[in-house]
Amino acid sequence: MHPIRKQRLIVVLLIVVGSSLAAFFIIKALKQNLNLFYEPSRVANGEAPIDRQIRVGGMVAEGSLIRQANSLTVNFIITDFAANVAVEYSGILPDMFAENAGTVVTGFLSESGIFFADQVLAKHDENYMPPEVSAALDRAKDTVNQPDN
Amino acid sequence: MIPEIGHFSLLLCLPLALVMAVVPLIGVAAKNIVWMRFASTLAIMQWVLLFLSFLALSYSFFIDDFTVKLVTLHSNTALPWYFKLSAVWGNHEGSLLLWVFILASWTLAVGLASSSIPLVMKTRVLSVLAMISVGFLAFIIFTSNPFDRSLIMTPSEGNDLNPLLQDIGLIIHPPMLYIGYVGFSVAFAFAIAALLEGRFDAEWARWTRPWTNIAWAFLTVGIALGSWWAYYELGWGGWWFWDPVENASLMPWLAGAALVHSLSATEKRGVFKSWTILLALLAFSLSLLGTFLVRSGILVSVHAFASDPERGLFILAFLFIVVGGSLLLYALKAPIMKGGAVFALISRENLLLINNVLFAIALTVVLLGTLFPLVSTALDLGSYSVGAPYFNAMFAPLGLLTVFIMGFAPFIAWNRFTLLKQQSRQWILHLLLAIFLAMLLVSGLSHQYVADFNFLAFFIASLCLWLAVNTLSHFFFRIKHGGLSFHSLSQLSLSYYGMVIAHIGMAVMILGIGITSIYESQKDVRMAISDNVSINSYRYQLSEISSVTASNYDATRASVNVYHDSAGEPSRLITTLYPEKRFYRASRNMMTEAGIDASLSRDLYVSLGEQLEPGVWAVRVHVKPLVRCIWLGAILISLGAILATFDKRYKRSSAARSEPGLGSPSNH
Numbered sequence: 001m002h003p004i005r006k007q008r009l010i011v012v013l014l015i016v017v018g019s020s021l022a023a024f025f026i027i028k029a030l031k032q033n034l035n036l037f038y039e040p041s042r043v044a045n046g047e048a049p050i051d052r053q054i055r056v057g058g059m060v061a062e063g064s065l066i067r068q069a070n071s072l073t074v075n076f077i078i079t080d081f082a083a084n085v086a087v088e089y090s091g092i093l094p095d096m097f098a099e100n101a102g103t104v105v106t107g108f109l110s111e112s113g114i115f116f117a118d119q120v121l122a123k124h125d126e127n128y129m130p131p132e133v134s135a136a137l138d139r140a141k142d143t144v145n146q147p148d149n
Numbered sequence: 150m151i152p153e154i155g156h157f158s159l160l161l162c163l164p165l166a167l168v169m170a171v172v173p174l175i176g177v178a179a180k181n182i183v184w185m186r187f188a189s190t191l192a193i194m195q196w197v198l199l200f201l202s203f204l205a206l207s208y209s210f211f212i213d214d215f216t217v218k219l220v221t222l223h224s225n226t227a228l229p230w231y232f233k234l235s236a237v238w239g240n241h242e243g244s245l246l247l248w249v250f251i252l253a254s255w256t257l258a259v260g261l262a263s264s265s266i267p268l269v270m271k272t273r274v275l276s277v278l279a280m281i282s283v284g285f286l287a288f289i290i291f292t293s294n295p296f297d298r299s300l301i302m303t304p305s306e307g308n309d310l311n312p313l314l315q316d317i318g319l320i321i322h323p324p325m326l327y328i329g330y331v332g333f334s335v336a337f338a339f340a341i342a343a344l345l346e347g348r349f350d351a352e353w354a355r356w357t358r359p360w361t362n363i364a365w366a367f368l369t370v371g372i373a374l375g376s377w378w379a380y381y382e383l384g385w386g387g388w389w390f391w392d393p394v395e396n397a398s399l400m401p402w403l404a405g406a407a408l409v410h411s412l413s414a415t416e417k418r419g420v421f422k423s424w425t426i427l428l429a430l431l432a433f434s435l436s437l438l439g440t441f442l443v444r445s446g447i448l449v450s451v452h453a454f455a456s457d458p459e460r461g462l463f464i465l466a467f468l469f470i471v472v473g474g475s476l477l478l479y480a481l482k483a484p485i486m487k488g489g490a491v492f493a494l495i496s497r498e499n500l501l502l503i504n505n506v507l508f509a510i511a512l513t514v515v516l517l518g519t520l521f522p523l524v525s526t527a528l529d530l531g532s533y534s535v536g537a538p539y540f541n542a543m544f545a546p547l548g549l550l551t552v553f554i555m556g557f558a559p560f561i562a563w564n565r566f567t568l569l570k571q572q573s574r575q576w577i578l579h580l581l582l583a584i585f586l587a588m589l590l591v592s593g594l595s596h597q598y599v600a601d602f603n604f605l606a607f608f609i610a611s612l613c614l615w616l617a618v619n620t621l622s623h624f625f626f627r628i629k630h631g632g633l634s635f636h637s638l639s640q641l642s643l644s645y646y647g648m649v650i651a652h653i654g655m656a657v658m659i660l661g662i663g664i665t666s667i668y669e670s671q672k673d674v675r676m677a678i679s680d681n682v683s684i685n686s687y688r689y690q691l692s693e694i695s696s697v698t699a700s701n702y703d704a705t706r707a708s709v710n711v712y713h714d715s716a717g718e719p720s721r722l723i724t725t726l727y728p729e730k731r732f733y734r735a736s737r738n739m740m741t742e743a744g745i746d747a748s749l750s751r752d753l754y755v756s757l758g759e760q761l762e763p764g765v766w767a768v769r770v771h772v773k774p775l776v777r778c779i780w781l782g783a784i785l786i787s788l789g790a791i792l793a794t795f796d797k798r799y800k801r802s803s804a805a806r807s808e809p810g811l812g813s814p815s816n817h
Binding site for chain 2: 004011019022026030032033034035053055067091092095096132135
């Protein structure tokens with residue numbers, strides 16, 4: 001083979017092999033880090049996986065926010081008004097986090113049904129509702145109104 | 150009256166841009182010089198009109214003209230004048246007006262500055278820019294008019310600017326970012342013009358390079374400013390979140406970085422032509438994709454002002470026309486491009502090829518991670534989000550590999566590189582020096598922050614120092630070679646200085662990212678007055694909580710004393726920080742304002758969480774070593790790109806083109 005052809009071939013092969021390796025790692029990393037969103041109703045139905053990072057969103061139930069003394073651990077309940085999920089979180093809550101306001105939490109569901117959150121997100125202003133939360137509330141409202149479906 | 154003038158100028162721009170998109174091209178086809186020249190005149194007119202329009206909107210914000218709906222929605226009489234001005238682009242409509250105004254400014258610059266470019270090429274470039282302008286003007290005029298008025302029932306007070314945006318960083322971040330984003334339209338227009346003309350020579354690359362460099366430099370600054378802003382203004386100490394909107398700006402940046410380098414190979418050696426053209430098309434398409442992601446409201450973020458599906462559809466349609474049209478043209482015309490010079494396996498050409506492959510992979514990582522959740526939601530496959538670990542896991546190896554290879558960059562000549570014994574000895578010496586310095590640095594850090602010697606940090610630091618040592622030594626060798634005088638300094642081309650500074654900037658930035666990520670520490674704690682919390686050898690003491698009232702917000706302000714404790718010495722007060730929790734009255738928003746003591750070696754960072762019980766607060770404290778290097782590195786990268794833009798070979802007229810650039814293999 002012509003030496004220049006040969007060199008080109010080496011370059012092309014290296015690129016192909018390198019890119020395939022990269023593609024393999026990209027897909028692998030992506031698979032491990034996809035966090036699926038679940039409404040409280042689906043968590044209550046047992047649809048959400050245990051010990052896999054997921055997201056849960058809904059309204060913070062009124063009167064459910066409890067702070068533990070001498071630590072930053074808080075417990076609260078996320079509801080879509082059809083079902084509830086108990087959440088435990090240790091850390092500083094975002095500025096606009098409040099009861100009767102929308103929130104999305106990321107973390108792990110435990111065997112006991114308590115959701116241990118690593119991250120709590122709240123709306124970033126008064127009028128804003130995370131779209132996933134409003135969709136979850138709408139869906140829950142539909143199921144409550146038409147229990148036969 | 151003033152808003153009407155602004156609105157009228159804006160409306161007038163649309164037919165003007167339409168004429169500019171069509172008539173000069175007919176001139177090209179008909180070989181009519183007068184019609185072709187018309188493009189430059191129209192570029193000036195378009196700029197003047199948009200400048201007037203932008204001025205009118207700014208004036209309306211400045212005088213609190215609440216008959217303009219946009220002013221009512223996003224401004225307030227209590228705002229200081231500079232925030233009233235930045236409120237102009239702190240919203241969907243105004244930021245789009247800024248977008249087209251910047252596009253008009255780039256168009257004007259091309260019209261005025263490119264006297265060395267043949268008229269036909271220049272005319273085509275200007276017309277393509279005008280086509281883009283038509284799209285965005287139509288978008289503003291039909292879906293997002295900033296001059297909408299409410300003359301009946303004019304409110305007496307406005308809703309206020311989102312407090313997150315009331316900040317110096319946000320006055321300059323969007324214009325910088327847009328100058329970069331929109332600047333890629335020039336490279337795009339040059340690529341389209343080249344495809345139309347069937348001309349892909351070294352000269353084409355030489356015309357395109359300065360525009361690309363400067364746009365990329367601005368984009369770099371814009372992204373760095375955004376990161377810096379998020380760091381101190383969002384209040385929680387993170388400097389990059391892999392938020393889709395951040396990713397939207399990172400994608401054109403990565404494509405731009407690849408383009409800047411592949412253009413150099415195309416200019417110097419006439420290789421990678423068709424890939425360079427494709428990258429130029431891609432960089433601007435990704436800018437448009439970014440605009441679509443941010444402006445359509447499909448993303449949830451502080452950047453998402455609007456959530457009007459009509460607007461999203463408009464940009465999406467525009468995106469399809471631009472991407473589809475340009476790719477079609479590419480598919481038709483690219484095959485006539487001929488391959489360039491032959492080069493050996495180890496050569497600068499191949500090094501640049503590796504650079505491009507790495508940036509293309511990084512781009513794919515971001516593109517996939519950003520679009521996957523949107524696609525899966527749109528197809529009803531479930532609502533996913535992609536976690537930051539995905540991006541980190543991919544970017545860490547890619548970044549380090551890039552840094553390692555960059556270390557060789559200045560030494561490898563075009564065409565063919567032969568490894569001399571002397572050269573390999575020098576490299577081994579540099580590597581040992583880098584390892585030694587990294588050892589010192591990481592031991593120092595471990596001692597300072599009372600942590601174990603971290604081998605990953607050591608590895609990262611070695612690679613970054615390898616890049617820095619290699620680049621600097623090449624630089625000093627060349628000066629010494631020329632006789633260590635001012636003359637020899639001025640003999641080196643600005644492109645070369647640009648490369649040296651930008652590559653050192655990369656080393657500084659990656660070092661900052663690596664060390665901060667590994668050695669930072671953070672604690673969330675409950676604190677009452679006079680409580681202490683220690684991180685490493687730093688002790689934070691909450692000394693006082695007070696109330697503050699400003700013109701547009703009320704705040705709770707904590708005073709936090711930071712002491713340095715070390716064994717055997719009395720503790721020393723370093724600084725007092727004043728983190729605040731602000732309540733903005735008009736918009737009823739809460740804001741966390743961090744207290745930061747910044748220095749090159751480390752940042753001390755405190756932010757105030759919520760009040761847990763009377764006198765007891767949740768507080769977050771950080772120590773962040775070398776975090777400033779991240780932005781310092783970005784500034785150096787951008788400075789390097791700007792220096793390279795002003796290399797004198799770009800100013801030479803096309804008559805002098807036969808002379809090769811300074812005759813040295815190391816000129817970029």
